[in-house]
Amino acid sequence: MMLQGLLEMMYPQQRAYCKKKGIKMTYIDLEYNPTGNDLVCKFFVEPHGNHSIEDACEDIAAESSIGTWTDVSTMEQGIFERLGPHVFRIDKGSGEVLLAYPSELFEPNNMPQILSSVAGNIFGMKAVDNLRLIDIELPENLVKSFQGPLYGIEGIRKLLDVKNRPLVGTIVKPKLGLGYKKHAEVAYESWVGGCDIVKDDENLTNQAFNPFKERIIETLKMRDQAEEETGEKKIYMPNISAETDEMVRRAHFVKENNGRYIMVDIVTVGFSGLQSIREKNPGLVIHAHRAMHAAFTRNKKQGISMLVLAKLARIIGVDQIHIGTAVGKMEGGRREVTQIRDAIVGDLYGLKTTFPVSSGGLHPGHIPPLVDIMGGDVIIQAGGGVHGHPEGTQKGAVAMRQALDATMQKIPLKEYAKTHAELNLAIQKWGTV
Numbered sequence: 001m002m003l004q005g006l007l008e009m010m011y012p013q014q015r016a017y018c019k020k021k022g023i024k025m026t027y028i029d030l031e032y033n034p035t036g037n038d039l040v041c042k043f044f045v046e047p048h049g050n051h052s053i054e055d056a057c058e059d060i061a062a063e064s065s066i067g068t069w070t071d072v073s074t075m076e077q078g079i080f081e082r083l084g085p086h087v088f089r090i091d092k093g094s095g096e097v098l099l100a101y102p103s104e105l106f107e108p109n110n111m112p113q114i115l116s117s118v119a120g121n122i123f124g125m126k127a128v129d130n131l132r133l134i135d136i137e138l139p140e141n142l143v144k145s146f147q148g149p150l151y152g153i154e155g156i157r158k159l160l161d162v163k164n165r166p167l168v169g170t171i172v173k174p175k176l177g178l179g180y181k182k183h184a185e186v187a188y189e190s191w192v193g194g195c196d197i198v199k200d201d202e203n204l205t206n207q208a209f210n211p212f213k214e215r216i217i218e219t220l221k222m223r224d225q226a227e228e229e230t231g232e233k234k235i236y237m238p239n240i241s242a243e244t245d246e247m248v249r250r251a252h253f254v255k256e257n258n259g260r261y262i263m264v265d266i267v268t269v270g271f272s273g274l275q276s277i278r279e280k281n282p283g284l285v286i287h288a289h290r291a292m293h294a295a296f297t298r299n300k301k302q303g304i305s306m307l308v309l310a311k312l313a314r315i316i317g318v319d320q321i322h323i324g325t326a327v328g329k330m331e332g333g334r335r336e337v338t339q340i341r342d343a344i345v346g347d348l349y350g351l352k353t354t355f356p357v358s359s360g361g362l363h364p365g366h367i368p369p370l371v372d373i374m375g376g377d378v379i380i381q382a383g384g385g386v387h388g389h390p391e392g393t394q395k396g397a398v399a400m401r402q403a404l405d406a407t408m409q410k411i412p413l414k415e416y417a418k419t420h421a422e423l424n425l426a427i428q429k430w431g432t433v
């Protein structure tokens, strides 16, 4: 490697000589410092067999940018100089590698193309036994080529007129099977019990037993009634996930019926579908469900991290996204969840923030540790933890709100439960954390 590395330090004419001699140009340049024009990726690399990590990095750099498995006569010096990425950090201990890609490699406002480069063929190469895209930083010119969130945390808080507490939501359960009238009734019970938000489940869309249009009309009617009775703004998040043109039609239908939100299963609709719905969004808040993410985020040695998915979803322009709970039923520990939270609320070239959503296996007993981990800017969603309450949906929503009130007043739940029967029943059933 030293020889090749040295060869690369020579002047262009020697480089041409190397090329004529078929000496492979190296992408490894440990002296390189990324510029503001670079897209930087952090990978975990586990080389195959007795492959060195350097060899694996050469293959990853080539296959994710301009090269292929061997030198080709059609490669031109200028292409390599202009578009060749730089492997500028190799940590042999952790297997973590940093690559800087010139932004000219990528098409602005085209997430499919960006991912087909840095998260495409490389995962299947025989040169690696495992490969994971751990983190990604897009340069300003690429970030700003996308729309970013329309509302962000600030816009959502203004819309709901809820200044500084976490938002509480539920998912209508059972996931599937209720007719649209019953669906709307369950939503109403949840809202009047104290939920700010009611959402469709990730696999409820426009099935015969619960047609989309009827559900929207009936549930928004119930929302308006709940708003009147409680004096609070209430949110319904209908799932519009479908073929792209159909999603746009459904978004407009929600808008025409005075809806304020839409929900999209961002992985199953794909990045192209998500870009389309963001670009053609008729002014609605976009809630990103991440169903299917664990197919590639869960194995910590292979695939793509949830951190990457959340960052890219914010850049495309979702207003809220599920990021895990650290305490509920789904995998994803405290460190991972807070790292993702920091990434989607942090500064990114003036882009609006994306509201972190914690959901999955939660009940009122989880609220104190969850708020302790996530802070005040979090949307807490419980499906079973509301509709599984011993006295039903409305009392379940009351218990969730009571647990939040206790947490915001820093009163231990068991103490608060002495004077709040609904919370007491929830704690008796599911306990505290």
Ligand code: CAP
Residues within 6 Å of the ligand: 171, 175, 201, 202, 290, 291, 322, 323, 324, 325, 329, 330, 358, 359, 360, 361, 362, 381, 382, 383, 384, 385
């Ligand atoms: C939660 C949920 C959500 C999960 C998604 C479900 O229901 O509706 O889809 O939270 O997980 O279907 O499991 P429960 P994540 O409250 O009854 O668990 O947020 O990790 O993507």
Ligand code: MG
Residues within 6 Å of the ligand: 171, 201, 202
């Ligand atoms: Mg669900």
